Each structure stands twice: as C-alpha cells, then as structure tokens.
Amino acid sequence: MSTHDGETSVGPIRVLLAEDQAMVRGALSVLLSAEPDIDVVAECSDGAQAVARAAEGDVDVCVMDVEMPTMNGLDATAEIVAAGGGKVQVLIVTTFGRAGYLRTAMSAGASGFVVKDAPAEQLAEAIRRVRRGLRVIDPALAADSLATGINPLSPREREVMRLAATGATVAEIAASLFLTPGTVRNHISRAIAKTDTANRYQAAKAAQRNGWL
Known part of the structure; x- marks a missing residue:
C-alpha cells in the first residue's frame, strides 16, 4: 500500500x-x-x-x-x-x-x-x-x-486553581491538598497576580481559558 x-x-x-x-x-x-x-x-x-x-x-x-x-x-x-x-x-x-x-x-x-x-x-x-x-x-x-507565552503557574498553583475552578473554598482546597489554609491563600494570591485578575474565581477562569490547568 x-x-x-x-x-x-x-x-x-x-x-x-x-x-x-x-x-x-x-x-x-x-x-x-x-x-x-x-x-x-x-x-x-x-x-x-x-x-x-x-x-x-x-x-x-x-x-x-x-x-x-x-x-x-x-x-x-x-x-x-x-x-x-x-x-x-x-x-x-x-x-x-x-x-x-x-x-x-x-x-x-x-x-x-x-x-x-x-x-x-x-x-x-x-x-x-x-x-x-x-x-x-x-x-x-x-x-x-x-x-500567550509559557504557563506562569507553578505545579502547586495549578492544583490549587483546578480546585478553585470547581468553587471549592479555601478550607476545602487545603483539606484536599493536605495544606494549611494560609499556604493555600498564598498560592491563590500568587496565581491572582500572575493572571492579572481580582479574585480566585477570575484567576481560575483565566487559567482555564489559556489552557494552563
């Protein structure tokens, strides 16, 4: 053939x-x-x-x-x-x-x-x-x-944002990833800054839209 x-x-x-x-x-x-x-x-x-x-x-x-x-x-x-x-x-x-x-x-x-x-x-x-x-x-x-450029999120930030995209609370994200709520908030803050958004929901949506999750 x-x-x-x-x-x-x-x-x-x-x-x-x-x-x-x-x-x-x-x-x-x-x-x-x-x-x-x-x-x-x-x-x-x-x-x-x-x-x-x-x-x-x-x-x-x-x-x-x-x-x-x-x-x-x-x-x-x-x-x-x-x-x-x-x-x-x-x-x-x-x-x-x-x-x-x-x-x-x-x-x-x-x-x-x-x-x-x-x-x-x-x-x-x-x-x-x-x-x-x-x-x-x-x-x-x-x-x-x-x-678009490279994915700016770290592997842990991606994990946090995947859960945030589902509507999970900080406490729920922390329990799921075996992190403290303070650590989760730090990851969320960095993700918000990297995606130039106002809150974790917007950050998660922006990351999804760009295929970063």
Whole structure:
C-alpha cells in the first residue's frame, strides 16, 4: 500500500480513538474507517483506558481528546509516550484550542495537535503525517501559543486553581491538598497576580481559558 506521499506502508494505520463523548467518538470512527489506509482498532472513553489499550501493542496512532474523566488526555499522552518508546504516536484532537494545552501536549510528547472543527480529510492526513514521524500543529493555535507565552503557574498553583475552578473554598482546597489554609491563600494570591485578575474565581477562569490547568 502507498501513502499519499508515495511512501510504502505495511498495512493500514492502526488507530485508537480516545474520546469521552459517545456521539463524537462514533462519528470519528465512521469517518476514519472510510479511509482505505486507516483501521480504527479500538475506542475508549477516558485517558486511563487509552493508556491501558495502547500498551497492548497493536496501535500506531492514538487520536486523543483533552477533557476526559478519570485521566485527562494530556496526562494520558505522557504515559503512552513514556511507555511506548516512540512506537505509538499521539495526535491531540480537541474542541479546546487553547495555547496552554498545546504547550503541555508537546511537552508530554504528542506528535500533533488539531481542533475538532477541522475537515475530516485534514484529520486523516494528520494521522498519516504523525505516523511517518512528522509534527502536525494547527497553525492558528501555534500563533496563539507564541502570543500567550509559557504557563506562569507553578505545579502547586495549578492544583490549587483546578480546585478553585470547581468553587471549592479555601478550607476545602487545603483539606484536599493536605495544606494549611494560609499556604493555600498564598498560592491563590500568587496565581491572582500572575493572571492579572481580582479574585480566585477570575484567576481560575483565566487559567482555564489559556489552557494552563
């Protein structure tokens, strides 16, 4: 079989779909299965399932969503890449075109990052490209990433802001992270300053919007 670039490929590209929305997952499966050189070998609804399925050894490319239960797609990407030794490429396909997500995905070892509103033929071509070892990044998102800059929040500040985004109180955040309320307030104050916002709720929303959490 030949690829679109004229290179020879042994068998179809074996794809694992990781997407928590059943309707979206089903639509992607149908669209990709229509491609003669792509075979959707498995589907799963969360990151932990994706990690386990990718480890079985018959997956070439994992098409990964970001926002999923149990384990998000960015954490799952890091585990799949670390465990696979380069045998499984990960292509992030998400509704959330956030610059911070792109940076985190690339740091985790993802080979590509595209948004879900891209045409089906572009997604199929992105899968082919990452399978050949190439990088595929949505150009508009790449520009946004350069404009936004790096994530200014520390790992602990991100943990605190994730909980703040749920509406948790300082006491609840402290109990969840085994910190004192004073320490939590310090992390919140630094996050507010770094996001140039007025309170923890605004800071959490700003961090979410930029993909920093």
